Amino acid sequence: MTDMPETSVSASPVATNVARGTRITEWLTLYSLSVLAALVLSAMLVETTGGSWRPVLSALIDGSVRAPGRWGETLGAATPLLLVALGTVISAKAGLVNIGQEGQLLIGSAMATYLGFLVGGSGAFSVIVVLLAGALGGALWAGIAGVLKYWRGVPEVLSTLLLVTIAGQAVAFGLRYDWLLLAPQANRGNRNQVSDQVAEGNRVPRVTVFGNEFPIAVFIAVALAVFVAWALARTVWGFRLRMLGRNPRAAQRAGVSQTRYGSMALLLSGAFAGFAGAAMLAGGGFAFGNYRLVPGFSANIGWTGLLVALVAREKALVAIPVAFVFAGLRTGSGFVGSTGVEGRITDVIQGLLVLALLIPPAVIFIRDRRRARSATTART
Amino acid sequence: MGASAPAPAVELTGITKKYGAVVACGDVDLTLHRGRIHGILGENGAGKSTLMKILIGLVLPDSGTIAVDGKRCTIHDPIDAARLGIGMVHQHFSLIDALTVWENVALGDAGRLDPQAVRSRIGEISDQYGLGIEPDARVGDLTAGLRQRVEIIKCLRRDPSIVVFDEPTSVLTPDESLQLFAALRHVVAAENRAVVLVSHKLDEVLASTDEITIMRQGRVVDRRPTAGTAARQLATAMVGREVSLRAERAALGVIAVDDVAHDETAEHEVDDSVAPALSIRDATVIGAGGVRLLDQLDLDVRPGEIVGVAGVEGNGQRALGDLLSSLVRLQSGTVMAGGQQVAAGRSGAMSRAGIAVIPEDRHDSGCVLDMTVAENLVLVNQRRVARRGVIDQAALNEFALRMIADFGIQCSGPDAPMWSLSGGNQQRVVLARELSDQPTVLVAAQPTRGLDVGAIEYMTERLRAAAQAGVAVLLISSELEEIIDIATRVVVIHRGRIVGEMAHHELDLERLGLLMGGAAA
Numbered sequence: 001m002t003d004m005p006e007t008s009v010s011a012s013p014v015a016t017n018v019a020r021g022t023r024i025t026e027w028l029t030l031y032s033l034s035v036l037a038a039l040v041l042s043a044m045l046v047e048t049t050g051g052s053w054r055p056v057l058s059a060l061i062d063g064s065v066r067a068p069g070r071w072g073e074t075l076g077a078a079t080p081l082l083l084v085a086l087g088t089v090i091s092a093k094a095g096l097v098n099i100g101q102e103g104q105l106l107i108g109s110a111m112a113t114y115l116g117f118l119v120g121g122s123g124a125f126s127v128i129v130v131l132l133a134g135a136l137g138g139a140l141w142a143g144i145a146g147v148l149k150y151w152r153g154v155p156e157v158l159s160t161l162l163l164v165t166i167a168g169q170a171v172a173f174g175l176r177y178d179w180l181l182l183a184p185q186a187n188r189g190n191r192n193q194v195s196d197q198v199a200e201g202n203r204v205p206r207v208t209v210f211g212n213e214f215p216i217a218v219f220i221a222v223a224l225a226v227f228v229a230w231a232l233a234r235t236v237w238g239f240r241l242r243m244l245g246r247n248p249r250a251a252q253r254a255g256v257s258q259t260r261y262g263s264m265a266l267l268l269s270g271a272f273a274g275f276a277g278a279a280m281l282a283g284g285g286f287a288f289g290n291y292r293l294v295p296g297f298s299a300n301i302g303w304t305g306l307l308v309a310l311v312a313r314e315k316a317l318v319a320i321p322v323a324f325v326f327a328g329l330r331t332g333s334g335f336v337g338s339t340g341v342e343g344r345i346t347d348v349i350q351g352l353l354v355l356a357l358l359i360p361p362a363v364i365f366i367r368d369r370r371r372a373r374s375a376t377t378a379r380t
Numbered sequence: 381m382g383a384s385a386p387a388p389a390v391e392l393t394g395i396t397k398k399y400g401a402v403v404a405c406g407d408v409d410l411t412l413h414r415g416r417i418h419g420i421l422g423e424n425g426a427g428k429s430t431l432m433k434i435l436i437g438l439v440l441p442d443s444g445t446i447a448v449d450g451k452r453c454t455i456h457d458p459i460d461a462a463r464l465g466i467g468m469v470h471q472h473f474s475l476i477d478a479l480t481v482w483e484n485v486a487l488g489d490a491g492r493l494d495p496q497a498v499r500s501r502i503g504e505i506s507d508q509y510g511l512g513i514e515p516d517a518r519v520g521d522l523t524a525g526l527r528q529r530v531e532i533i534k535c536l537r538r539d540p541s542i543v544v545f546d547e548p549t550s551v552l553t554p555d556e557s558l559q560l561f562a563a564l565r566h567v568v569a570a571e572n573r574a575v576v577l578v579s580h581k582l583d584e585v586l587a588s589t590d591e592i593t594i595m596r597q598g599r600v601v602d603r604r605p606t607a608g609t610a611a612r613q614l615a616t617a618m619v620g621r622e623v624s625l626r627a628e629r630a631a632l633g634v635i636a637v638d639d640v641a642h643d644e645t646a647e648h649e650v651d652d653s654v655a656p657a658l659s660i661r662d663a664t665v666i667g668a669g670g671v672r673l674l675d676q677l678d679l680d681v682r683p684g685e686i687v688g689v690a691g692v693e694g695n696g697q698r699a700l701g702d703l704l705s706s707l708v709r710l711q712s713g714t715v716m717a718g719g720q721q722v723a724a725g726r727s728g729a730m731s732r733a734g735i736a737v738i739p740e741d742r743h744d745s746g747c748v749l750d751m752t753v754a755e756n757l758v759l760v761n762q763r764r765v766a767r768r769g770v771i772d773q774a775a776l777n778e779f780a781l782r783m784i785a786d787f788g789i790q791c792s793g794p795d796a797p798m799w800s801l802s803g804g805n806q807q808r809v810v811l812a813r814e815l816s817d818q819p820t821v822l823v824a825a826q827p828t829r830g831l832d833v834g835a836i837e838y839m840t841e842r843l844r845a846a847a848q849a850g851v852a853v854l855l856i857s858s859e860l861e862e863i864i865d866i867a868t869r870v871v872v873i874h875r876g877r878i879v880g881e882m883a884h885h886e887l888d889l890e891r892l893g894l895l896m897g898g899a900a901a
Contacts, residue, residue: 235770236762236763236766236769246749246751247747250747252705252728253705253727253745253760254728254760255729255731256728258727
C-alpha cells in the first residue's frame with residue numbers, strides 16, 4: 001500500500017557497451033565449460049562401458065562428416081530437424097508450448113503419402129502437392145490442440161503431447177488397410193504395415209556435391225529459416241506474435257487477438273512439422289523408410305527437432321547449425337557400433353550435450369530475471 | 381493510566397521509517413490494550429500498512445522503540461513477532477487454491493505433519509468463533525469471504541495475543557463484513573486479546589472499534605475514542621483540510637505557490653451540453669468468485685474536461701481501467717466512444733475507438749518489458765512505421781528518437797530493453813505512446829503512483845495539456861490530492877458504483893470523505 005520510490009537502473013550508453021562485452025565473455029565461458037563437462041562425462045561413460053574414447057570420437061566424426069558421402073547424409077537428416085525447430089520457434093514466440101511435433105510430423109507424412117497417391121502424376125507440381133499435403137496434415141493435427149485450447153481452455157502442452165500417441169495409433173491403423181495407406185499386396189512382398197513407395201516423379205530431387213548426395217529440401221529448409229527469422233523480427237505480424245508471447249494482456253489491449261494469433265502460430269508450427277514429415281518421405285535416405293511410410297516413421301525427429309529449437313533458444317538462424325550438430329550425432333552413431341561400443345551410447349552423449357547447451361541460457365535467464373525484478377518495482 | 385493498571389499489550393514510540401525522501405511513518409506513537417479493538421484509519425499511502433509491517437517484523441524502522449507487555453524488544457522478522465504473540469491477517473490472501481483448508485493452514489509448519497491434529501484444531505477454532513469452515517474443503521472452491529476466514533484461522537491457530545487485521549473487508553461483501561466483525565468482537569471480548577483493525581472505511585471503523593488513530597501522510601493526526609465520534613469528524617481528519625493540504629503540495633513543488641491562491645483549474649469547466657466523448661452506461665462487470673467489480677456504473681467524460689474518479693482503492697477502479705483497456709467483458713451495459721458503441725472485451729476495440737490508457741500497473745498491460753523502447757513506443761499502432769506489413773527499421777528508429785526527445789525519456793537509445801528503464805521513464809514511454817495516436821479519450825489510472833516529485837509534476841502537466849487540447853481525460857486515482865489538484869469534475873466510486881459527483885467549484889471535502897467511506901451523504 002505504501003508507495004516506495006523505485007530504484008532506477010543506470011542506462012547510459014557506456015554502461016551498456018561495457019555490459020555487452022562482459023556478457024559475451026560470460027556466454028562463451030559458460031558454454032565452453034558446460035560442453036567440456038559433457039564431453040568429459042561422455043568419455044568416462046565410454047571408458048566404463050569397455051570402450052575407449054578416441055576410436056569412438058573418431059567413428060562419430062567419420063560417420064557424420066569425414067567418411068565419403070557422410071556429410072550429405074547428415075544434411076539430409078538435418079533438414080527435417082531444422083523444419084521442426086522452425087515451427088517450434090514460431091509457437092514459442094507466441095508463448096505456446098507445442099511439444100507434439102513427433103505426432104504432427106507423422107500425420108504430415110501420412111497425409112503426404114495418402115494425398116500423393118490420390119493426386120498422382122509426376123513433375124514439380126506433384127512434388128509440391130506431396131510437400132504441401134504434409135504441411136496440411138501437421139497443421140490439422142496441431143489444429144486439434146488449437147481448437148481444444150481456444151474453445152475449451154485445454155492447455156496445449158497436454159493436448160499436443162497426448163496427440164503424439166494418438167497419431168502413432170492412427171497411422172498404424174491406416175497402414176492396415178489398403179484403401180488408406182497400406183500398399184497393395186503385390187508391392188509389399190512379405191512385409192505388412194508398409195505403404196507403397198513414393199513414385200519416382202513425386203520425389204524431391206537429390207543433388208550430388210563432391211560425392212555427397214542430399215535432397216534439395218536442404219535449401220528449402222535454410223531459406224525458410226532465413227524467412228522465419230526475418231518475419232519474426234521485421235514484420236508487423238511477427239511483432240504482434242512476439243507481443244502476444246511476452247505479455248498477453250498488453251497484446252489484448254493493443255488488438256492482438258489471442259485466439260487468432262495463437263491458433264495461427266499453433267497451425268503454422270504443426271505445418272512445419274508436417275512439412276518435415278513430407279520432406280523425409282519424399283526426400284529419401286535409408287534412415288527414413290526409403291520413400292515408404294512405415295510404423296514409427298517419425299524416428300524421433302520430432303522430439304530431436306524440439307531439442308534443436310530449445311538449444312537454439314528460439315532463434316531461427318541459430319537453429320541451422322544446431323540442427324546440423326544434432327543430425328551429425330544421429331548419422332555418426334551408425335559408425336560407433338563398429339568400435340565395439342553400443343551404438344546407443346550416442347543417445348546418452350546427445351542427452352548430455354543437450355543438457356550442456358541448455359544450462360548456460362538457463363543460468364543467465366534466471367539471473368537476468370532476478371536483476372530485472374529488483375530493478376523495476378520495489379512496490380509492495 | 382494508573383500505576384496499578386497492566387502494561388499495554390503493545391507500545392510503539394516515535395516510530396519513523398523513510399524511503400528516500402518519502403516519510404512513510406514519521407514519529408508515530410501507538411498504544412494497544414488488551415480486550416480492545418483499535419482502529420487505524422487513513423487514506424492509501426498514509427503509512428498504516430508500513431506501521432503494521434514494522435509491528436510484525438516485515439520492515440525495520442529507522443528509529444523508535446517497540447515494547448510488548450511493557451518489555452522493550454526489537455522485531456527483526458515475522459518469526460520474532462510470532463514468538464511475541466503478534467499475528468496478522470493479511471489484506472491479500474496467501475492461500476493455495478489447489479490445496480485443502482487444512483493443508484493450507486499446515487503450510488509452513490516445521491517438523492512432522494499431523495493431519496489429524498491440524499484438522500481437529502481447525503474444527504475447534506471454527507466452532508469457537510462460528511466461522512463454519514470445513515477443514516477438508518478445497519480452498520479453490522471457497523468464496524472470498526470464506527477464504528478470509530481461512531486466513532483468520534491460520535492466524536488464530538498460533539493463539540496470538542495481539543492480532544492485526546489489515547484491510548480485512550476489501551474483498552468482502554457487506555454481509556460477509558458484518559459476520560467478520562461479529563467474530564472479531566468475540567476474539568477480543570472472550571479472550572482478552574488486543575486487536576488492530578487497519579481500514580479506510582469509515583463505517584466499519586465506527587461500527588467495530590473502541591478507539592481510533594487517524595493517520596495522514598505518515599503521521600498521526602488524531603486519536604480519539606470511538607464512542608461519540610461522528611463519521612464527519614473522521615472524514616475531515618482523514619482527508620485533511622484543504623488549505624493545509626494544498627500548502628503541503630506547494631511545498632513539495634508539485635504546484636506553484638500562486639496556484640494555491642489562484643486556482644485556474646476551475647476556469648476550464650466544460651459545458652454540460654457538449655456531447656460526451658466517452659459514455660459508460662449501466663456497466664456491470666463480474667469478477668472471479670462472482671464479485672461485482674462494477675455495478676451498474678454510469679459515467680460521462682466530455683472533450684476538454686478532466687474527470688477525477690475518487691475512491692478508496694479496491695472499489696472498482698481497476699475494473700474500470702481494465703474495461704477501457706479491452707481486458708474485461710461487460711455483464712451488462714454499454715461503452716460509447718465518440719457516439720459509437722464499442723465492443724467491450726474484444727481485443728483492441730477500445731484503443732481503435734480512440735481510447736488511450738495509462739494503466740494502473742504498467743507492467744500488466746502497459747508495456748512489454750522484454751521488448752525495446754522503440755518497440756514499446758509502437759506497441760498499439762505499428763502502421764505508422766510499417767509499409768505493407770513490414771516494419772521500416774529506419775522509420776521506427778526515427779519515430780522513437782523523436783518521442784525520446786519530446787518526452788524526455790532517459791534511456792541508452794531506442795534499442796534499450798524496456799526493463800532497463802526506471803519506473804518514471806517507463807511511464808514516460810507509456811505516456812508518449814498513448815498520446816502519439818491523437819486519442820479522443822485518455823484514461824490515466826494511478827498515473828503518478830510510485831513516481832518521484834518531478835515525474836509527478838511532469839505527468840500532471842501533460843494531463844492538463846491533453847485536456848486543453850480537447851481530449852476527454854478520465855483520471856482514476858486513489859490520491860485525493862491529485863484529483864483535487866487537476867480534475868475539473870470529481871465523481872466518487874464506491875463498491876463499483878458512482879455514488880456522487882461534484883464540479884470543481886463546489887468541492888466539499890467533508891462530503892467527499894463521507895462518500896468515499898461509503899457513508900450516505
